[in-house]
Amino acid sequence: xxxxxxxTRVLILTLVMAAxxxxxxxxxxxxxxxxxxxxxxxxxxxxxxxxxxxTDTLGRDLFWRTIKGLSVSLTVGIAASCISAVxxxxxxxxxxxxxxxxxxxxxxxxxxxxGVPHTILVLLISFALGxxxxxxxxxxxxxxxxxxxxLIRGEVLQLRGQQYVAVSRRLGKSSSWILxxxxxxxxxxxxFVGLILLFPHAILHEASISFLGYGLPPEQPAIGxxxxxxxxxxxxxxxxxxxxxxxxxxxxxxxxDRLGDNLRKILDPYSAQE
Amino acid sequence: xxxxxxxxxxxxxxxxxxxVSLLLAVSIIAFALVCASPVDPVQQYILxxxxxxxxxxxxxxxxxxxxNDPPVERYVNWITNLLKGDWGESAxxxxxxxxxxxxxxxxxxxxxxxxxxxxxxxxxxxxCVMGLYRDRWPDKILQKICYLLSSVPxxxxxxxxxxxxxxxxxxxxxxxxxxxxxxxxDVTIWQRLHHLALPAITLSLMSFSSIALHTRQxxxxxxNSEYVLFARARGEGRWTILRRHGLRNILLPALxxxxxxxxxLFGGSVLAENVFSYPGLGSAVAAAGLNSDVPLLxxxxxxxxxxxxxxxxxxxxxxxxxxxxxxxxxQ
Numbered sequence: 001x002x003x004x005x006x007x008t009r010v011l012i013l014t015l016v017m018a019a020x021x022x023x024x025x026x027x028x029x030x031x032x033x034x035x036x037x038x039x040x041x042x043x044x045x046x047x048x049x050x051x052x053x054x055t056d057t058l059g060r061d062l063f064w065r066t067i068k069g070l071s072v073s074l075t076v077g078i079a080a081s082c083i084s085a086v087x088x089x090x091x092x093x094x095x096x097x098x099x100x101x102x103x104x105x106x107x108x109x110x111x112x113x114x115g116v117p118h119t120i121l122v123l124l125i126s127f128a129l130g131x132x133x134x135x136x137x138x139x140x141x142x143x144x145x146x147x148x149x150x151l152i153r154g155e156v157l158q159l160r161g162q163q164y165v166a167v168s169r170r171l172g173k174s175s176s177w178i179l180x181x182x183x184x185x186x187x188x189x190x191x192f193v194g195l196i197l198l199f200p201h202a203i204l205h206e207a208s209i210s211f212l213g214y215g216l217p218p219e220q221p222a223i224g225x226x227x228x229x230x231x232x233x234x235x236x237x238x239x240x241x242x243x244x245x246x247x248x249x250x251x252x253x254x255x256x257d258r259l260g261d262n263l264r265k266i267l268d269p270y271s272a273q274e
Numbered sequence: 275x276x277x278x279x280x281x282x283x284x285x286x287x288x289x290x291x292x293x294v295s296l297l298l299a300v301s302i303i304a305f306a307l308v309c310a311s312p313v314d315p316v317q318q319y320i321l322x323x324x325x326x327x328x329x330x331x332x333x334x335x336x337x338x339x340x341x342n343d344p345p346v347e348r349y350v351n352w353i354t355n356l357l358k359g360d361w362g363e364s365a366x367x368x369x370x371x372x373x374x375x376x377x378x379x380x381x382x383x384x385x386x387x388x389x390x391x392x393x394x395x396x397x398x399x400x401x402c403v404m405g406l407y408r409d410r411w412p413d414k415i416l417q418k419i420c421y422l423l424s425s426v427p428x429x430x431x432x433x434x435x436x437x438x439x440x441x442x443x444x445x446x447x448x449x450x451x452x453x454x455x456x457x458x459x460d461v462t463i464w465q466r467l468h469h470l471a472l473p474a475i476t477l478s479l480m481s482f483s484s485i486a487l488h489t490r491q492x493x494x495x496x497x498n499s500e501y502v503l504f505a506r507a508r509g510e511g512r513w514t515i516l517r518r519h520g521l522r523n524i525l526l527p528a529l530x531x532x533x534x535x536x537x538x539l540f541g542g543s544v545l546a547e548n549v550f551s552y553p554g555l556g557s558a559v560a561a562a563g564l565n566s567d568v569p570l571l572x573x574x575x576x577x578x579x580x581x582x583x584x585x586x587x588x589x590x591x592x593x594x595x596x597x598x599x600x601x602x603x604x605q
Binding site: 108111112114115116117118119120121123124125126127128129130200204207208211212213214224227230231234235237239242243246249250253254257 | 292295296299300303304307308310311312421422425426427428429430433434436437441448537538540541542544545548549559560563564566571574575578579582583586
């Protein structure tokens with residue numbers, strides 16, 4: 001068999017990771033409600049083959065609850081990081097292309113959002129929107145675009161200094177033409193890489209905020225809620241509700257992180273060589 | 275000399291104006307968000323009283339809270355009282371918000387200061403090791419650990435530490451900042467530190483990786499420079515090079531980064547305090563939000579913004595000292 005080159009290997013690995021995430025997501029959606037229904041006869045079971053992660057105090061199977069929770073996390077993560085990535089691109093381009101005053105105002109806004117600890121800002125937004133899934137989503141989406149917007153701004157400024165941009169300006173192309181044909185194509189790989197790097201942050205924030213009791217109602221399966229319930233029983237020696245769902249969350253976040261890294265290698269081979 | 279003083283004064287004034295404008299904006303946004311909330315603060319306040327309230331009393335309360343006034347008027351009232359030192363009364367703890375913040379901030383400050391120093395020292399040291407042994411096994415292992423830790427949620431790390439060291443091994447208490455049933459005045463400093471240890475370790479484990487990776491990058495740049503090549507040719511060892519050429523180049527940038535990370539520190543402390551039921555600002559803000567305690571929520575939000583602003587300002591000033599180019603530009 002011919003040895004695969006590095007790029008192909010990375011490509012295959014990326015596809016496998018994406019498929020794994022998709023499986024987790026779909027499994028969470030398709031799990032029937034009976035699988036996570038309460039079963040008081042089987043409450044507080046330690047992990048076994050029947051219940052991989054054990055059961056909680058109401059006898060709900062923690063493995064399926066975790067998977068369901070992850071699926072919610074992934075939904076929130078995808079939606080929030082897409083929104084903030086799009087916002088970041090718009091804001092970043094506006095800051096770089098617009099006048100000095102626009103740039104100053106945008107910088108001020110970024111300073112403002114970065115000036116309040118994100119956890120507190122998300123709490124506040126979630127409080128304002130009545131603590132639902134929507135509040136969580138809006139909160140995470142509106143706090144995560146800042147650093148990415150700064151990155152895009154720097155990138156656009158650097159691209160605008162390139163000679164081919166100067167040439168096409170001399171050739172009489174309008175600013176919007178240059179933006180569309182010279183700048184945006186360069187930002188496409190940046191956009192996807194940035195998007196997927198925002199993703200783990202969004203998921204971690206989702207878990208933290210639902211852990212604090214905001215976000216989803218407590219009967220919903222969400223990683224943060226499972227972990228916050230597990231705290232009550234921790235000193236009674238129930239360790240499995242705290243350990244396994246958390247480990248799964250870490251595994252998923254690591255997986256997404258690697259996925260983003262691989263995607264960067266595929267889309268932006270120069271940076272991968274460093 | 276006089277010119278320098280004037281320049282410094284001007285920088286301070288500009289920075290001060292920026293901070294005031296940011297804080298003002300934070301207060302407006304926070305107030306608007308709280309106003310937009312579907313929760314009725316008067317109803318919550320009455321619920322917390324635990325007794326039934328006559329319509330007249332309710333009307334008086336509504337009058338006191340100013341619920342029926344237009345939002346702008348309420349905001350102006352709130353902010354003027356705030357500037358006079360009256361931060362309102364917390365519905366949850368039934369005490370003035372300023373008192374609660376002052377008391378809890380002392381606890382939070384102890385926690386955050388410990389974590390800040392610990393993560394700074396640990397991160398800086400590990401960053402130096404990584405930079406010196408670049409691409410060898412210590413570097414590779416430490417880098418893996420750093421990336422792993424940045425994927426771990428703070429509260430889960432806290433839970434695991436709690437499980438291992440407090441529940442299973444029993445080395446540390448499970449929560450709170452002092453032993454239960456002991457009078458505030460009788461608590462010794464050792465007991466406090468004993469209670470502080472686990473949350474502080476959790477918090478510092480969460481934040482040391484960014485400083486370590488940053489230091490590694492900076493030290494790598496130094497190690498690739500020609501003066502280090504020359505030093506090596508003269509026969510200086512790795513750690514001598516670090517001491518003579520490395521430290522003075524990387525120490526201040528690392529310190530700057532550490533000051534600029536106050537926002538993450540505060541955000542992390544909210545989670546750590548909730549896991550360990552540590553009575554600081556973080557657990558208060560979560561409780562305030564859950565119990566719709568509007569004055570406390572607003573107060574802590576504003577206070578956290580002030581805290582972060584101070585950190586950022588110190589970082590900015592340090593940048594000026596580190597990098598003369600920035601100093602030139604800001605003239």
